[in-house]
Each structure stands twice: as C-alpha cells, then as structure tokens.
Amino acid sequence: LAAxxxxxxxxxxxxxxxxxxxxxxxxxxxxxxKKKKKAKSAESAVETAVADVVDxxxxxxxxxxxxxxxxxxxxxxxxxxxxxxxxxxxxxEESEATKPPKTSSSLYPPEGGGITADGLDDLQAQLAALMSxxxxxxxxxxxxxxxxxxxxxxxxxxxxxxxxxxKRGPIGPDDLLTPPDVTSVEWPSPNDATPFYxxxxxxxxxxxxPHVPPRTEQPLHVVHVTAEMAPLAKVGGLGxxxxxxxxxxxxxxxxxxxxxxxxxxxxxxxxENLTHVMDFGVPKGREKxxxxxxxxxxxxxxxxxxxxxxxxxxxxxxxPASTENSNIFVGNKIYGGSxxxxxxxxxxxxxxxxxxxxxxxxxxxxxxxEWQCSAVAMLYWDVYHAEGMLHNAKVMLTIHNMDxxxxxxxxxxxxxxxxxxxxxxxxxxxxxxxxxxNPERMCLLKGAIVYSNFVTTVSPTYAxxxxxxxxxxxxxxxxxxxxxxxxxLNGVDEKLWDARLDPYLPASFAPGRMEGKAICKRYLQEGxxxxxxxxxxxxxxxxxxxxxxxxxxxxxxxKRTKAQGGQFVLLGSGHSDPPFQAMAENEFKDDPDVRLxxxxxxxxxxLMYAAADxxxxxxxxxxxxxxxMIAMExxxxxxxxxxxxxxxTVFDVDDGSIPEERKNGFVFEGGDERSLDDxxxxxxxxxxxxxxxxxxxxxxxxxxxxxxxxxxxEYERLYRAMQSAM
Numbered sequence: 096l097a098a099x100x101x102x103x104x105x106x107x108x109x110x111x112x113x114x115x116x117x118x119x120x121x122x123x124x125x126x127x128x129k130k131k132k133k134a135k136s137a138e139s140a141v142e143t144a145v146a147d148v149v150d151x152x153x154x155x156x157x158x159x160x161x162x163x164x165x166x167x168x169x170x171x172x173x174x175x176x177x178x179x180x181x182x183x184x185x186x187x188e189e190s191e192a193t194k195p196p197k198t199s200s201s202l203y204p205p206e207g208g209g210i211t212a213d214g215l216d217d218l219q220a221q222l223a224a225l226m227s228x229x230x231x232x233x234x235x236x237x238x239x240x241x242x243x244x245x246x247x248x249x250x251x252x253x254x255x256x257x258x259x260x261x262k263r264g265p266i267g268p269d270d271l272l273t274p275p276d277v278t279s280v281e282w283p284s285p286n287d288a289t290p291f292y293x294x295x296x297x298x299x300x301x302x303x304x305p306h307v308p309p310r311t312e313q314p315l316h317v318v319h320v321t322a323e324m325a326p327l328a329k330v331g332g333l334g335x336x337x338x339x340x341x342x343x344x345x346x347x348x349x350x351x352x353x354x355x356x357x358x359x360x361x362x363x364x365x366x367e368n369l370t371h372v373m374d375f376g377v378p379k380g381r382e383k384x385x386x387x388x389x390x391x392x393x394x395x396x397x398x399x400x401x402x403x404x405x406x407x408x409x410x411x412x413x414x415p416a417s418t419e420n421s422n423i424f425v426g427n428k429i430y431g432g433s434x435x436x437x438x439x440x441x442x443x444x445x446x447x448x449x450x451x452x453x454x455x456x457x458x459x460x461x462x463x464x465e466w467q468c469s470a471v472a473m474l475y476w477d478v479y480h481a482e483g484m485l486h487n488a489k490v491m492l493t494i495h496n497m498d499x500x501x502x503x504x505x506x507x508x509x510x511x512x513x514x515x516x517x518x519x520x521x522x523x524x525x526x527x528x529x530x531x532x533n534p535e536r537m538c539l540l541k542g543a544i545v546y547s548n549f550v551t552t553v554s555p556t557y558a559x560x561x562x563x564x565x566x567x568x569x570x571x572x573x574x575x576x577x578x579x580x581x582x583x584l585n586g587v588d589e590k591l592w593d594a595r596l597d598p599y600l601p602a603s604f605a606p607g608r609m610e611g612k613a614i615c616k617r618y619l620q621e622g623x624x625x626x627x628x629x630x631x632x633x634x635x636x637x638x639x640x641x642x643x644x645x646x647x648x649x650x651x652x653x654k655r656t657k658a659q660g661g662q663f664v665l666l667g668s669g670h671s672d673p674p675f676q677a678m679a680e681n682e683f684k685d686d687p688d689v690r691l692x693x694x695x696x697x698x699x700x701x702l703m704y705a706a707a708d709x710x711x712x713x714x715x716x717x718x719x720x721x722x723x724m725i726a727m728e729x730x731x732x733x734x735x736x737x738x739x740x741x742x743x744t745v746f747d748v749d750d751g752s753i754p755e756e757r758k759n760g761f762v763f764e765g766g767d768e769r770s771l772d773d774x775x776x777x778x779x780x781x782x783x784x785x786x787x788x789x790x791x792x793x794x795x796x797x798x799x800x801x802x803x804x805x806x807x808x809e810y811e812r813l814y815r816a817m818q819s820a821m
Contacts, residue, residue, distance in 0.1 A: 271603035283622035291622035292699035296598035310348035343807030357412035378512030441510035444470035466501025469543030489817035501539030553719035554740030558582030586803035619706035632782035640669035645713035730793035
C-alpha cells in the first residue's frame with residue numbers, strides 16, 4: 096500500500112515512463128496486448144493487458160521501482176484497513192532528479208519530526224483512497240479470449256516477458272506437479288507459431304518434505320577433477336555423472352568440491368555466488384628449439400581461482416589469470432577453442448594439485464575422470480605426496496569411455512612443469528603399441544590406471560568386457576590391476592527426470608496415478624501431427640546418430656514399427672544426420688505414424704519419454720547408458736541390445752532364467768535386423784494385446800531404483816576402503 100502511495104505521488108508529478116509489462120501464463124492462458132487506459136487520479140497512461148484465464152485470476156503487473164516509503168515510528172503503528180483482492184501494483188522507476196520533493200504533511204512530516212496521531216488518521220484515509228483507486232484501475236482491465244496469433248504478438252513485443260505462474264501452492268511428497276485434467280490442457284498443433292516443446296515450463300513450487308537421504312556421521316572430503324560438469328559444461332555423459340555423484344554425496348553430508356576448467360564459454364551469471372578467490376603460480380614448461388637443438392624451458396603461469404555453485408554443487412574454477420599470453424580454455428564451447436587440448440589439460444592437472452597445496456586443502460579422496468585429468472594421479476604420487484606437499488588423499492580414477500586414452504609424447508608432458516621421461520616406461524605410462532616407434536609415446540589413461548588407488552568404470556558389464564579385450568591395448572594393464580578395478584553402475588539425476596515433478600509435461604503421473612501418461616501421449620501426437628490413437632504402440636528413440644548407437648538398427652526399427660501397426664518418433668543428431676534427414680523430408684514426410692526430428696531439444700526429450708510406450712536403445716556398445724534408465728522413470732519399457740550398462744539394467748520379460756521381479760523390458764543380443772525384430776515385435780504385440788499386463792509393467796519399471804543415491808552409496812564404500820588400505 097505504501098508503494099502504491101509513492102506511485103501516486105510520482106505519477107502526479109510527471110508523465111509515467113513506458114512500463115515493462117509482466118504477464119502470467121498458465122496451461123491454457125493466452126495473453127494479448129489490448130489497449131491503453133488512462134488512470135484518472137494519477138493523470139498518467141498505463142498499458143493494460145487482456146487475458147483468458149483458466150484456473151486463476153490474472154492482472155497485468157506494471158513493474159517499476161519506487162522510492163521506499165517513509166519510516167513509521169514503531170510505538171505509533173496502527174492496524175491498516177483490509178486490502179482489496181488482487182490489487183494492481185503500480186511502481187515507477189525514478190532518478191534522484193525526478194523524485195518529487197518531500198513536503199511537510201501528515202504523510203511526509205518534516206525531517207526528524209515523526210508522525211502525529213492526526214497524521215496516522217490522515218495516512219489511513221489516504222491509503223484507503225489509494226486502495227479504492229487501485230480497485231477502479233482493476234475494473235478497467237478487459238478480459239477477453241485472444242487467439243494464438245495475438246498471444247505470439249505480445250510475447251514478441253519489446254519490453255514484455257512471459258512469467259510462468261505456478262498452478263498451485265506448495266506440494267506434498269506424494270502430490271503431482273500438474274494434476275491430469277484433459278479440459279485444462281492447451282492441446283498443441285504442428286501449425287502453432289511456436290512449437291509446443293518451446294512453451295515455458297511450469298514454475299516449480301515449494302516442495303513439502305522433499306526426499307533427503309540419510310546423512311553420514313563420518314563425512315569425507317572429496318575433490319573431483321573433471322573436464323565436464325552438467326549442466327553448464329556438458330558434452331556427454333561425463334558431465335551428468337560428475338554432477339549426479341557430487342550432489343548425492345553432498346546431500347549425504349560429505350564435503351564435496353568439483354574442480355573444473357573455467358572455460359570462456361561459461362557465462363559467469365550462470366554460476367551461483369561466483370567469487371574470485373586468488374591468483375597463484377602454476378609451474379609449466381615448454382619445448383624450445385634453437386639452432387636445431389631442443390631444450391625445455393620452465394616458467395610460471397599465474398592462475399585465477401574462483402569458487403561458486405553449479406546446480407547446487409560447490410565448484411572451483413581455474414584458468415590462466417590473463418589471456419594476453421595464453422588462449423587456454425578460450426573458445427565458444429567446451430572443447431571448442433583454438434588451443435592445444437593436450438597442453439591445456441596437462442596444465443589444468445598441475446593447476447588443480449597446486450591449488451590444493453596453495454589453499455591448504457588435503458582431501459580424503461581425489462577423484463579424477465577420463466584421460467583429460469589422468470595426469471593428476473601421476474603427479475600426485477610422484478611430486479606432491481612424495482615431496483610432502485599433500486599427505487592425506489587416495490586417488491580414484493573413473494573411466495567413462497575407453498575409446499579415448501590420451502596419447503602424449505614424452506616432451507609434451509612438460510606442460511605439467513615436470514619432465515615426462517620418468518613416466519615413459521612400460522611399468523608406468525608407456526603406450527606399448529608404440530614400442531620401437533620414433534618417438535615412443537605415453538598413454539595418460541594407462542598412467543592413471545597404474546598410479547590410482549582404485550579404478551572404476553561405469554557399469555559392471557563394461558568392466559568385464561574391458562578385461563576380456565574390450566579395453567583394447569589397455570586390457571593388459573587392467574588385468575594386471577584387476578584387484579583394484581570394478582564397474583559401478585551410474586545413476587539417473589532424479590532432480591531432472593521425474594514424471595511426478597517434471598515441469599515440461601502437460602500432466603504429471605506416478606505409480607498408482609498413471610492417467611497423466613495417456614495425456615502426454617496424446618499431447619505429443621497432436622503436437623507432431625501424428626494420428627491421435629491410444630491403441631497404437633508409440634516407440635521413441637532419443638539418440639546421437641553415430642555408428643556406436645546402432646544407426647542401421649534405428650533405420651530398420653522405424654520401418655518395422657510402422658509395418659507392425661505402431662508409431663515411431665526419433666529425436667537426435669550426429670554424423671549420420673543426412674540419411675535420416677532425407678527420410679524425414681521424403682519417405683516419411685507428413686506420415687501419420689512416423690516423425691524423424693533431426694535435432695536435439697531437452698524439453699522435447701522429456702515429453703517423448705513421458706509419451707512413450709517403449710524406448711529403443713540398440714547400441715553396438717554402451718559403457719553405461721542413461722536412456723534406458725530415464726525411460727523407466729517415465730513408465731516406458733526399454734528395448735535394448737545386450738551390451739555394457741544396458742545388460743546390467745534391462746532384463747527380458749520372457750527370459751525364464753531371470754527372477755520375475757527383475758524383468759523390465761525387451762532384450763536382443765545380435766547386431767542384425769532379425770535379432771532386433773524379435774524384441775521389437777514382442778514389445779508391440781504385448782502393448783496391443785496384453786493391456787492390463789502392460790499397465791502393471793509401466794508402474795513396475797517406474798519403481799526401479801536407478802538413483803544416484805544408490806550409486807553414491809557404492810562409491811562411498813569404495814572411498815572408505817581406499818582410506819583404510821595401506
């Protein structure tokens with residue numbers, strides 16, 4: 096009310112500036128600019144808006160800043176009159192030059208004068224008048240039904256921002272974010288000016304009694320060193336694993352920090368509480384050649400250390416303090432700069448350890464990821480621990496994909512400030528494939544396997560495959576280290592993937608309350624222009640289009656699904672885009688049962704998982720795979736090829752050797768079309784013919800525990816085992 100009083104004073108003194116209008120939008124809310132009204136008492140023009148409201152009254156809020164109200168002495172406070180419902184908040188932005196001068200009145204007494212009893216009566220009278228005036232302004236707002244074209248015109252207009260308003264207050268631990276209601280859904284069309292998957296998400300309300308895992312009584316200090324971290328510095332699954340594991344352990348009470356390169360592509364505004372802590376020197380070296388003679392030159396790189404939070408996790412970001420003589424980590428995307436990546440990550444490994452020394456950190460665990468951070472393990476034991484600079488830590492290496500091993504010439508290792516000669520032996524980091532070559536090279540991933548106290552990969556089957564030769568030349572090193580090597584299955588970030596609380600869905604659902612899944616299926620069908628049918632099984636595939644993902648089987652599954660009476664939707668991109676794009680534009684253009692979407696959209700992926708009856712994952716190899724676990728979170732049965740993490744998470748419903756409680760999908764082993772047909776055909780048949788059984792399986796797979804809490808408990812066990820070992 097006091098703010099309204101200030102607005103009236105300002106409006107009376109000068110014309111109102113052009114306001115910024117904030118309009119709320121619900122599921123079926125369409126907002127359009129209607130016309131200008133004149134506020135009689137304020138003598139200024141106020142833009143108003145029109146809205147068709149489904150489930151709550153909406154007012155156009157003209158948001159501007161106002162000066163603070165004058166102080167009121169505490170001993171003279173009096174009850175204010177009751178406020179009218181849904182007032183329009185009028186506040187204006189003003190500079191010191193445009194503020195009206197204070198006057199000696201009951202509302203603004205002279206400096207230091209306080210407010211008299213008569214002044215309080217005047218104040219209440221003026222506030223009551225302002226509230227009455229505010230109500231009058233509300234009555235001048237026209238509410239009409241606007242068509243979509245008008246709504247898009249408003250959204251595109253300068254100075255107008257669409258705010259997604261929550262449909263309800265705080266929700267309990269078993270409530271749905273968006274309860275299923277067919278009548279409240281704004282059904283999409285492929286002809287909409289804005290695609291349905293670009294609609295704003297529902298604003299997440301406060302959760303009552305959110306799930307909090309048990310907290311440990313013996314917290315560990317864990318430092319992750321990584322090249323990626325979701326969601327800001329993510330290229331593949333590595334970033335998801337780091338964030339999921341770090342958050343799980345943080346929630347359990349451990350002290351977890353993630354050390355990450357401060358890529359220039361990271362927006363500082365996206366990092367919470369970003370703080371520059373200090374600059375410190377990092378030893379570095381380079382090779383020089385003069386008159387045909389090569390020498391090694393050592394120098395120091397001043398390095399900037401920042402702290403902050405990414406997705407709720409504590410982060411430490413490192414980069415050269417100046418870009419004047421270094422372009423390390425400068426580029427428009429992760430791995431996207433003109434810098435030498437090998438040199439950059441070798442420097443980053445040394446900088447990470449030097450940061451620990453310089454700040455007095457001596458963690459229990461240093462957890463390094465992939466080849467980019469492998470040199471940390473080597474430098475920790477031979478430099479920092481050997482010379483007494485760090486004492487406490489044990490080192491864990493996680494291999495996410497053995498295809499990338501980090502080849503490095505001996506002289507290139509000088510980027511760490513340490514000569515590579517001592518590491519370039521068969522017992523340490525020499526790449527045995529290069530024996531007899533000139534020069535013989537090092538393998539950073541091999542060096543980390545040798546130097547780490549424990550080595551994990553991302554699923555038990557992938558670990559077993561690596562020991563049987565799937566790890567290539569590293570199989571020999573892994574076999575020699577098999578006592579400290581195992582696979583730990585990744586988890587799913589249930590903060591992002593949860594059908595009960597997913598803000599992208601037109602209707603939420605959960606076991607026991609599955610009505611929303613049928614709404615999601617119809618929503619996707621209508622938005623993509625497919626035939627709307629609950630009878631046709633819907634198969635979706637969300638994948639990179641690269642050979643590893645079984646693109647020949649994806650191609651076949653599209654045609655097979657249609658032939659068997661189902662529908663197929665593909666979302667993805669990659670090296671193999673052209674043939675799929677050609678199919679989308681020719682063979683399956685405007686097909687009522689097939690949509691091939693050759694791009695990636697995270698909101699659309701959420702909608703596809705929620706709509707799907709089945710999710711296809713026909714990978715040739717898959718270290719872990721998250722797609723099949725995400726599918727189950729949304730009540731979709733996975734159809735997978737038996738490899739890597741897919742073999743550890745999906746068990747065929749018709750396999751008599753599998754306990755009944757573990758059966759959750761359709762599995763095939765071969766890499767040929769006939770093998771795929773067996774699994775896919777059974778899935779389509781069961782979905783069409785065994786509806787009660789299918790519904791029970793959808794609820795069953797949603798109850799699977801694929802959480803990072805589970806995976807985090809296994810990593811904690813390994814951390815403690817490392818600590819207790821000599």
